[in-house]
Amino acid sequence: MNDDHFFDLAMKVIAGQATEAERAELDGLVARQPKLKTEFERQQADVRLAREVLPLVSATQATTPELPAYARGRLQTKVRQTLGRPEASPPAGTDEQRRMMWRWRWLLGLATAAAAVALAMVLWQAPAPMIQVALLDTAGASRGSDAKELAGLQQTWNKAQVESFSSAEKAGAWETNWPGDGRRAVVKVLYDRPAGELRVLGRWKGKPFAKTFVVEQDFAAALNQAKRFIQEQTGG
Amino acid sequence: MNLRALQADDAAAWDDAFHWLWPVAFSAAQAKLQPYLPAEVEDVAIESLEALVEKVRSLKSVEELKPLVASIAHHRAVSRLREWFTKTRGGGKTIPLDPLGEGGLADCPDPVADSPPVVLEQKELAQRLRRTIGELRPPTDAIMMDRFISELSYEEIARKHGIPIGSVGVYLKRGLETLRRIWGRREES
Numbered sequence: 001m002n003d004d005h006f007f008d009l010a011m012k013v014i015a016g017q018a019t020e021a022e023r024a025e026l027d028g029l030v031a032r033q034p035k036l037k038t039e040f041e042r043q044q045a046d047v048r049l050a051r052e053v054l055p056l057v058s059a060t061q062a063t064t065p066e067l068p069a070y071a072r073g074r075l076q077t078k079v080r081q082t083l084g085r086p087e088a089s090p091p092a093g094t095d096e097q098r099r100m101m102w103r104w105r106w107l108l109g110l111a112t113a114a115a116a117v118a119l120a121m122v123l124w125q126a127p128a129p130m131i132q133v134a135l136l137d138t139a140g141a142s143r144g145s146d147a148k149e150l151a152g153l154q155q156t157w158n159k160a161q162v163e164s165f166s167s168a169e170k171a172g173a174w175e176t177n178w179p180g181d182g183r184r185a186v187v188k189v190l191y192d193r194p195a196g197e198l199r200v201l202g203r204w205k206g207k208p209f210a211k212t213f214v215v216e217q218d219f220a221a222a223l224n225q226a227k228r229f230i231q232e233q234t235g236g
Numbered sequence: 237m238n239l240r241a242l243q244a245d246d247a248a249a250w251d252d253a254f255h256w257l258w259p260v261a262f263s264a265a266q267a268k269l270q271p272y273l274p275a276e277v278e279d280v281a282i283e284s285l286e287a288l289v290e291k292v293r294s295l296k297s298v299e300e301l302k303p304l305v306a307s308i309a310h311h312r313a314v315s316r317l318r319e320w321f322t323k324t325r326g327g328g329k330t331i332p333l334d335p336l337g338e339g340g341l342a343d344c345p346d347p348v349a350d351s352p353p354v355v356l357e358q359k360e361l362a363q364r365l366r367r368t369i370g371e372l373r374p375p376t377d378a379i380m381m382d383r384f385i386s387e388l389s390y391e392e393i394a395r396k397h398g399i400p401i402g403s404v405g406v407y408l409k410r411g412l413e414t415l416r417r418i419w420g421r422r423e424e425s
Contacts, residue, residue, distance in 0.1 A: 008390070008405040017389055046412040049419055050384045052351045055267035056310055057368055058381055060302040062259035071282050075254050076247060078286045083245035083293075206275040210324075 006036060010043045129185035129204070129234040134163040136171040137193040146193075149219055153191060156223045160189075175201060182206065185234035189226060191215070198222045200229055209233045237298045254285060257305045261285055264306040268313035276316055284309040299366065307361040314354055352419045367418050372411060379404065380411040 009026050012018040018026070030036045133153050137146055153162045165171040171190060180186040185204035192199060198213040211229050213222045237256060241249035261281035269277050287308050288301070295301065353361060372380065375397055382388045382396065383404075394401040 004405055007409055011405065011408065015387060046416055047384065049352065049415055050380060050412060052353050053368060053415055053419060054381055054384050056264055056306050056353060056365055057372065057377065058385060059260050059263035059267060059306045060369055062263035064259050065262060067255050067258035072254060074282060075285055076250065078289050079245060079250050082289045
Protein backbone atom coordinates (compact mmCIF):
# COMPACT_ATOMS: atom_id res chain seq x y z
CA MET A 1 0.00 0.00 0.00
CA ASN A 2 1.44 3.32 -1.10
CA ASP A 3 1.28 5.98 1.68
CA ASP A 4 0.91 8.83 -0.79
CA HIS A 5 -1.99 7.11 -2.53
CA PHE A 6 -3.79 6.60 0.78
CA PHE A 7 -3.14 10.24 1.76
CA ASP A 8 -4.56 11.57 -1.51
CA LEU A 9 -7.56 9.26 -1.31
CA ALA A 10 -8.29 10.32 2.26
CA MET A 11 -7.92 13.99 1.28
CA LYS A 12 -10.56 13.58 -1.39
CA VAL A 13 -12.95 11.76 0.94
CA ILE A 14 -12.51 14.34 3.72
CA ALA A 15 -13.17 17.17 1.26
CA GLY A 16 -16.26 15.41 -0.07
CA GLN A 17 -14.67 15.32 -3.53
CA ALA A 18 -14.30 11.53 -3.84
CA THR A 19 -16.22 9.42 -6.32
CA GLU A 20 -18.22 6.39 -5.15
CA ALA A 21 -15.41 4.14 -6.37
CA GLU A 22 -12.76 6.10 -4.46
CA ARG A 23 -14.84 6.06 -1.31
CA ALA A 24 -15.31 2.30 -1.65
CA GLU A 25 -11.58 1.87 -2.21
CA LEU A 26 -10.81 3.79 0.98
CA ASP A 27 -13.36 1.76 2.95
CA GLY A 28 -11.79 -1.44 1.62
CA LEU A 29 -8.27 -0.34 2.57
CA VAL A 30 -9.37 0.62 6.08
CA ALA A 31 -11.22 -2.68 6.51
CA ARG A 32 -8.15 -4.67 5.48
CA GLN A 33 -5.63 -2.63 7.50
CA PRO A 34 -7.17 -1.32 10.75
CA LYS A 35 -4.16 0.94 11.46
CA LEU A 36 -5.24 3.00 8.46
CA LYS A 37 -8.37 3.95 10.37
CA THR A 38 -6.17 5.73 12.91
CA GLU A 39 -4.25 7.35 10.09
CA PHE A 40 -7.50 8.52 8.48
CA GLU A 41 -8.71 10.01 11.78
CA ARG A 42 -5.40 11.79 12.24
CA GLN A 43 -5.71 13.23 8.76
CA GLN A 44 -9.24 14.44 9.54
CA ALA A 45 -7.94 16.19 12.67
CA ASP A 46 -5.11 17.76 10.66
CA VAL A 47 -7.58 19.12 8.12
CA ARG A 48 -9.77 20.56 10.89
CA LEU A 49 -6.71 22.27 12.34
CA ALA A 50 -5.73 23.64 8.92
CA ARG A 51 -9.22 25.05 8.42
CA GLU A 52 -8.95 26.86 11.76
CA VAL A 53 -5.41 28.15 11.41
CA LEU A 54 -5.11 29.01 7.71
CA PRO A 55 -7.74 31.80 7.73
CA LEU A 56 -5.62 33.51 10.40
CA VAL A 57 -2.46 33.07 8.36
CA SER A 58 -4.33 34.43 5.37
CA ALA A 59 -5.55 37.39 7.44
CA THR A 60 -1.97 38.41 8.23
CA GLN A 61 -1.33 38.68 4.47
CA ALA A 62 -4.49 40.67 3.70
CA THR A 63 -4.14 44.08 2.05
CA THR A 64 -7.80 45.00 1.67
CA PRO A 65 -10.22 46.52 2.62
CA GLU A 66 -9.26 50.14 3.24
CA LEU A 67 -9.51 51.62 6.73
CA PRO A 68 -12.87 53.43 6.90
CA ALA A 69 -12.59 57.17 7.57
CA TYR A 70 -14.80 57.04 10.67
CA ALA A 71 -12.55 54.46 12.30
CA ARG A 72 -9.42 56.59 11.90
CA GLY A 73 -10.61 59.34 14.25
CA ARG A 74 -11.75 56.86 16.89
CA LEU A 75 -8.42 55.03 16.76
CA GLN A 76 -6.35 58.22 16.99
CA THR A 77 -8.37 59.21 20.05
CA LYS A 78 -7.55 55.85 21.59
CA VAL A 79 -3.84 56.43 20.91
CA ARG A 80 -3.94 59.82 22.63
CA GLN A 81 -5.83 58.47 25.62
CA THR A 82 -3.66 55.40 26.04
CA LEU A 83 -0.19 56.58 25.19
CA GLY A 84 -0.71 59.93 26.82
CA ARG A 85 0.08 62.72 24.43
CA PRO A 86 -0.25 65.74 26.73
CA GLU A 87 -3.46 67.73 26.41
CA ALA A 88 -3.35 71.53 25.93
CA SER A 89 -2.11 73.44 29.00
CA PRO A 90 -4.71 74.99 31.30
CA PRO A 91 -5.42 78.67 30.62
CA ALA A 92 -3.30 81.24 32.41
CA GLY A 93 -4.83 83.75 34.85
CA THR A 94 -5.67 84.23 38.51
CA ASP A 95 -7.58 81.66 40.54
CA GLU A 96 -10.64 83.93 40.58
CA GLN A 97 -10.55 84.32 36.75
CA ARG A 98 -10.26 80.54 36.36
CA ARG A 99 -13.19 79.95 38.71
CA MET A 100 -15.32 82.44 36.74
CA MET A 101 -14.32 80.76 33.49
CA TRP A 102 -15.33 77.33 34.79
CA ARG A 103 -18.68 78.70 35.98
CA TRP A 104 -19.38 80.08 32.49
CA ARG A 105 -18.22 76.89 30.84
CA TRP A 106 -20.49 74.90 33.11
CA LEU A 107 -23.50 77.11 32.30
CA LEU A 108 -22.73 77.02 28.61
CA GLY A 109 -22.41 73.23 28.70
CA LEU A 110 -25.70 72.90 30.56
CA ALA A 111 -27.49 75.14 28.07
CA THR A 112 -26.04 73.21 25.12
CA ALA A 113 -27.08 69.90 26.61
CA ALA A 114 -30.62 71.15 27.29
CA ALA A 115 -30.94 72.44 23.73
CA ALA A 116 -29.66 69.13 22.35
CA VAL A 117 -32.17 67.13 24.41
CA ALA A 118 -35.04 69.38 23.30
CA LEU A 119 -34.00 69.09 19.67
CA ALA A 120 -33.65 65.33 19.92
CA MET A 121 -37.13 65.04 21.44
CA VAL A 122 -38.57 67.02 18.55
CA LEU A 123 -36.67 65.21 15.82
CA TRP A 124 -36.43 61.71 17.11
CA GLN A 125 -39.19 59.36 16.34
CA ALA A 126 -38.29 55.79 15.46
CA PRO A 127 -39.46 55.17 11.91
CA ALA A 128 -42.01 52.39 11.61
CA PRO A 129 -40.46 49.09 10.52
CA MET A 130 -41.04 47.84 6.99
CA ILE A 131 -42.82 44.51 7.41
CA GLN A 132 -43.19 42.02 4.59
CA VAL A 133 -45.45 39.02 5.01
CA ALA A 134 -45.73 35.79 3.03
CA LEU A 135 -47.28 32.38 3.19
CA LEU A 136 -45.69 29.20 1.86
CA ASP A 137 -47.98 26.31 1.03
CA THR A 138 -46.51 23.67 -1.24
CA ALA A 139 -49.85 21.80 -1.27
CA GLY A 140 -51.63 24.62 -3.07
CA ALA A 141 -53.67 27.61 -1.97
CA SER A 142 -57.22 26.46 -2.51
CA ARG A 143 -58.07 25.09 0.91
CA GLY A 144 -60.31 26.94 3.34
CA SER A 145 -57.71 26.93 6.06
CA ASP A 146 -55.34 28.83 3.81
CA ALA A 147 -57.86 31.61 3.42
CA LYS A 148 -58.31 31.77 7.18
CA GLU A 149 -54.56 31.94 7.76
CA LEU A 150 -54.12 34.52 5.03
CA ALA A 151 -56.77 36.62 6.72
CA GLY A 152 -54.99 36.22 10.07
CA LEU A 153 -51.70 37.38 8.59
CA GLN A 154 -53.38 40.29 6.83
CA GLN A 155 -55.22 41.35 9.98
CA THR A 156 -52.08 41.26 12.13
CA TRP A 157 -49.98 43.25 9.67
CA ASN A 158 -52.66 45.23 7.90
CA LYS A 159 -50.25 47.53 6.06
CA ALA A 160 -48.46 44.64 4.42
CA GLN A 161 -49.51 42.83 1.31
CA VAL A 162 -49.38 39.09 2.00
CA GLU A 163 -47.60 37.16 -0.71
CA SER A 164 -48.26 33.46 -1.38
CA PHE A 165 -45.65 30.97 -2.52
CA SER A 166 -46.20 27.42 -3.67
CA SER A 167 -42.52 26.46 -3.78
CA ALA A 168 -39.86 26.52 -1.09
CA GLU A 169 -37.32 27.88 -3.59
CA LYS A 170 -39.39 30.97 -4.26
CA ALA A 171 -40.02 31.49 -0.56
CA GLY A 172 -36.29 31.06 0.09
CA ALA A 173 -35.47 33.69 -2.53
CA TRP A 174 -37.99 36.04 -0.94
CA GLU A 175 -36.48 35.47 2.50
CA THR A 176 -33.01 36.45 1.32
CA ASN A 177 -34.00 39.50 -0.73
CA TRP A 178 -33.65 42.50 1.61
CA PRO A 179 -35.12 45.85 0.60
CA GLY A 180 -34.58 49.20 2.34
CA ASP A 181 -31.66 51.51 2.96
CA GLY A 182 -30.96 50.66 6.60
CA ARG A 183 -32.71 53.78 7.93
CA ARG A 184 -35.55 51.74 9.32
CA ALA A 185 -36.04 48.19 10.45
CA VAL A 186 -36.98 45.62 7.84
CA VAL A 187 -38.84 42.50 8.94
CA LYS A 188 -39.96 39.46 7.02
CA VAL A 189 -42.66 37.18 8.37
CA LEU A 190 -43.09 33.85 6.60
CA TYR A 191 -45.74 31.34 7.55
CA ASP A 192 -44.26 28.04 6.43
CA ARG A 193 -47.38 25.91 6.42
CA PRO A 194 -45.73 22.52 5.66
CA ALA A 195 -43.26 23.03 8.49
CA GLY A 196 -45.90 24.45 10.84
CA GLU A 197 -43.68 27.42 11.58
CA LEU A 198 -44.03 31.15 11.60
CA ARG A 199 -40.58 32.54 10.87
CA VAL A 200 -39.56 36.10 11.65
CA LEU A 201 -36.36 37.47 10.16
CA GLY A 202 -35.29 41.06 10.57
CA ARG A 203 -32.54 43.62 10.36
CA TRP A 204 -32.29 46.76 12.38
CA LYS A 205 -29.35 49.06 13.07
CA GLY A 206 -27.06 46.77 11.15
CA LYS A 207 -27.91 43.69 13.20
CA PRO A 208 -29.91 40.69 12.10
CA PHE A 209 -32.45 39.00 14.34
CA ALA A 210 -34.56 35.91 13.86
CA LYS A 211 -37.00 33.71 15.69
CA THR A 212 -39.24 30.83 14.74
CA PHE A 213 -42.64 30.27 16.32
CA VAL A 214 -44.09 26.81 16.17
CA VAL A 215 -47.71 26.84 15.10
CA GLU A 216 -49.58 24.06 16.84
CA GLN A 217 -53.32 24.49 17.34
CA ASP A 218 -53.56 28.20 17.82
CA PHE A 219 -52.43 30.22 14.78
CA ALA A 220 -53.64 33.48 16.33
CA ALA A 221 -51.42 32.93 19.39
CA ALA A 222 -48.37 32.42 17.18
CA LEU A 223 -49.23 35.61 15.30
CA ASN A 224 -49.41 37.56 18.56
CA GLN A 225 -46.08 36.14 19.75
CA ALA A 226 -44.46 37.09 16.45
CA LYS A 227 -45.92 40.58 16.60
CA ARG A 228 -44.62 41.09 20.16
CA PHE A 229 -41.18 39.82 19.15
CA ILE A 230 -41.03 42.31 16.27
CA GLN A 231 -42.02 45.15 18.61
CA GLU A 232 -39.31 44.12 21.09
CA GLN A 233 -36.66 44.02 18.39
CA THR A 234 -37.56 47.20 16.52
CA GLY A 235 -39.30 49.27 19.15
CA GLY A 236 -42.09 49.75 16.64
CA MET B 237 6.78 50.64 10.09
CA ASN B 238 8.67 52.01 13.06
CA LEU B 239 7.80 50.39 16.38
CA ARG B 240 9.63 53.01 18.43
CA ALA B 241 7.58 55.75 16.79
CA LEU B 242 4.39 53.90 17.67
CA GLN B 243 5.50 53.41 21.25
CA ALA B 244 6.33 57.12 21.44
CA ASP B 245 2.80 58.08 20.34
CA ASP B 246 3.75 59.43 16.92
CA ALA B 247 0.38 60.25 15.30
CA ALA B 248 1.69 59.90 11.74
CA ALA B 249 3.23 56.50 12.52
CA TRP B 250 -0.05 55.34 14.01
CA ASP B 251 -1.93 56.55 10.96
CA ASP B 252 0.29 54.38 8.76
CA ALA B 253 -0.01 51.46 11.17
CA PHE B 254 -3.81 51.59 11.22
CA HIS B 255 -3.94 51.57 7.41
CA TRP B 256 -1.47 48.69 7.30
CA LEU B 257 -3.12 46.63 10.04
CA TRP B 258 -6.78 47.26 9.28
CA PRO B 259 -7.02 44.55 6.56
CA VAL B 260 -5.49 42.06 9.02
CA ALA B 261 -7.94 42.86 11.82
CA PHE B 262 -10.85 42.95 9.40
CA SER B 263 -9.98 39.64 7.71
CA ALA B 264 -9.39 37.79 10.98
CA ALA B 265 -12.73 39.01 12.37
CA GLN B 266 -14.48 38.28 9.09
CA ALA B 267 -13.19 34.70 8.99
CA LYS B 268 -15.16 33.97 12.17
CA LEU B 269 -18.12 36.33 12.01
CA GLN B 270 -19.10 36.55 8.35
CA PRO B 271 -21.51 33.57 8.33
CA TYR B 272 -23.30 34.62 11.50
CA LEU B 273 -22.70 38.26 12.45
CA PRO B 274 -21.39 40.06 9.36
CA ALA B 275 -22.55 43.42 10.68
CA GLU B 276 -20.13 43.12 13.60
CA VAL B 277 -16.95 42.56 11.59
CA GLU B 278 -15.95 46.25 11.40
CA ASP B 279 -16.74 46.81 15.03
CA VAL B 280 -14.54 43.91 16.13
CA ALA B 281 -11.75 45.10 13.82
CA ILE B 282 -11.81 48.57 15.39
CA GLU B 283 -11.84 47.14 18.91
CA SER B 284 -8.88 44.93 18.01
CA LEU B 285 -6.79 47.87 16.84
CA GLU B 286 -7.77 49.75 20.00
CA ALA B 287 -6.58 46.78 22.04
CA LEU B 288 -3.33 46.77 20.08
CA VAL B 289 -2.68 50.37 21.16
CA GLU B 290 -2.77 49.19 24.77
CA LYS B 291 -0.28 46.40 24.09
CA VAL B 292 2.17 48.16 21.81
CA ARG B 293 4.63 49.04 24.54
CA SER B 294 5.17 45.37 25.36
CA LEU B 295 6.24 44.51 21.80
CA LYS B 296 9.84 44.04 20.76
CA SER B 297 9.63 43.95 16.97
CA VAL B 298 7.43 45.11 14.14
CA GLU B 299 7.03 41.49 12.99
CA GLU B 300 4.89 40.86 16.07
CA LEU B 301 2.25 43.40 15.00
CA LYS B 302 0.29 41.48 12.36
CA PRO B 303 0.11 38.14 14.22
CA LEU B 304 -0.90 39.98 17.39
CA VAL B 305 -3.66 41.94 15.65
CA ALA B 306 -4.95 38.76 13.99
CA SER B 307 -5.00 36.91 17.30
CA ILE B 308 -6.78 39.76 19.11
CA ALA B 309 -9.40 39.99 16.37
CA HIS B 310 -9.84 36.21 16.38
CA HIS B 311 -10.39 36.10 20.14
CA ARG B 312 -12.81 38.99 20.10
CA ALA B 313 -14.77 37.48 17.24
CA VAL B 314 -15.03 34.16 19.10
CA SER B 315 -16.30 36.02 22.19
CA ARG B 316 -18.95 37.79 20.11
CA LEU B 317 -20.06 34.49 18.62
CA ARG B 318 -20.26 32.86 22.04
CA GLU B 319 -22.37 35.73 23.39
CA TRP B 320 -24.62 35.56 20.36
CA PHE B 321 -25.07 31.80 20.55
CA THR B 322 -25.84 32.01 24.27
CA LYS B 323 -28.37 34.77 23.71
CA THR B 324 -30.12 33.12 20.80
CA ARG B 325 -30.19 29.67 22.39
CA GLY B 326 -31.65 31.19 25.55
CA GLY B 327 -34.31 33.14 23.72
CA GLY B 328 -36.37 30.38 22.18
CA LYS B 329 -36.01 28.39 19.02
CA THR B 330 -33.91 30.28 16.51
CA ILE B 331 -32.59 29.66 13.08
CA PRO B 332 -29.11 30.53 11.84
CA LEU B 333 -29.06 33.34 9.29
CA ASP B 334 -27.60 31.74 6.20
CA PRO B 335 -24.71 30.00 7.98
CA LEU B 336 -21.78 29.73 5.61
CA GLY B 337 -23.92 30.59 2.63
CA GLU B 338 -24.53 27.91 0.05
CA GLY B 339 -22.18 25.35 1.50
CA GLY B 340 -23.95 24.93 4.81
CA LEU B 341 -22.23 23.58 7.89
CA ALA B 342 -21.21 20.22 6.53
CA ASP B 343 -17.60 19.36 7.19
CA CYS B 344 -16.73 22.82 8.50
CA PRO B 345 -15.25 23.45 11.93
CA ASP B 346 -17.56 24.53 14.73
CA PRO B 347 -16.82 28.28 14.94
CA VAL B 348 -16.50 28.23 18.73
CA ALA B 349 -15.20 24.69 19.27
CA ASP B 350 -12.19 24.35 21.56
CA SER B 351 -9.60 24.12 18.81
CA PRO B 352 -6.04 25.39 19.45
CA PRO B 353 -6.67 28.87 18.00
CA VAL B 354 -9.67 29.23 20.30
CA VAL B 355 -8.22 27.91 23.56
CA LEU B 356 -4.74 29.44 23.37
CA GLU B 357 -4.00 32.65 25.20
CA GLN B 358 -3.70 35.66 22.95
CA LYS B 359 0.07 35.96 23.34
CA GLU B 360 0.63 32.26 22.71
CA LEU B 361 -1.72 32.35 19.74
CA ALA B 362 0.19 35.29 18.25
CA GLN B 363 3.52 33.49 18.77
CA ARG B 364 2.33 30.30 17.09
CA LEU B 365 0.84 32.28 14.27
CA ARG B 366 4.15 34.02 13.75
CA ARG B 367 5.95 30.66 13.70
CA THR B 368 3.46 29.33 11.19
CA ILE B 369 3.95 32.28 8.88
CA GLY B 370 7.72 31.75 9.13
CA GLU B 371 7.71 28.00 8.57
CA LEU B 372 4.95 27.55 6.02
CA ARG B 373 7.07 28.58 3.05
CA PRO B 374 5.85 29.30 -0.49
CA PRO B 375 4.38 27.62 -2.38
CA THR B 376 3.22 25.30 0.44
CA ASP B 377 1.27 28.13 2.13
CA ALA B 378 -0.60 29.08 -1.06
CA ILE B 379 -1.31 25.45 -1.94
CA MET B 380 -2.70 24.84 1.56
CA MET B 381 -4.96 27.90 1.28
CA ASP B 382 -6.16 26.79 -2.13
CA ARG B 383 -7.01 23.36 -0.81
CA PHE B 384 -8.42 24.08 2.64
CA ILE B 385 -9.92 27.56 2.25
CA SER B 386 -10.81 27.80 -1.44
CA GLU B 387 -11.44 24.02 -1.63
CA LEU B 388 -9.80 23.62 -5.05
CA SER B 389 -9.27 20.10 -6.38
CA TYR B 390 -5.81 18.61 -6.92
CA GLU B 391 -6.19 19.22 -10.65
CA GLU B 392 -7.09 22.89 -10.19
CA ILE B 393 -4.19 23.43 -7.78
CA ALA B 394 -1.71 21.73 -10.14
CA ARG B 395 -2.89 23.93 -13.02
CA LYS B 396 -2.81 27.12 -10.95
CA HIS B 397 0.71 26.60 -9.63
CA GLY B 398 2.14 24.87 -12.69
CA ILE B 399 3.20 21.76 -10.78
CA PRO B 400 2.65 18.05 -11.52
CA ILE B 401 -0.57 16.73 -10.01
CA GLY B 402 1.45 14.15 -8.10
CA SER B 403 3.25 16.94 -6.21
CA VAL B 404 0.09 18.52 -4.78
CA GLY B 405 -0.34 15.83 -2.13
CA VAL B 406 3.35 16.09 -1.22
CA TYR B 407 3.02 19.81 -0.49
CA LEU B 408 -0.20 19.26 1.45
CA LYS B 409 1.29 16.46 3.53
CA ARG B 410 4.32 18.59 4.34
CA GLY B 411 2.13 21.58 5.21
CA LEU B 412 -0.15 19.57 7.49
CA GLU B 413 2.87 18.11 9.28
CA THR B 414 4.19 21.64 9.85
CA LEU B 415 0.87 22.78 11.30
CA ARG B 416 0.65 19.70 13.54
CA ARG B 417 4.17 20.32 14.83
CA ILE B 418 3.49 23.99 15.62
CA TRP B 419 -0.04 23.80 16.91
CA GLY B 420 -0.19 20.34 18.39
CA ARG B 421 -3.29 18.26 18.21
CA ARG B 422 -6.49 19.23 19.98
CA GLU B 423 -6.16 16.50 22.55
CA GLU B 424 -2.52 17.37 23.22
CA SER B 425 -2.96 21.11 23.61
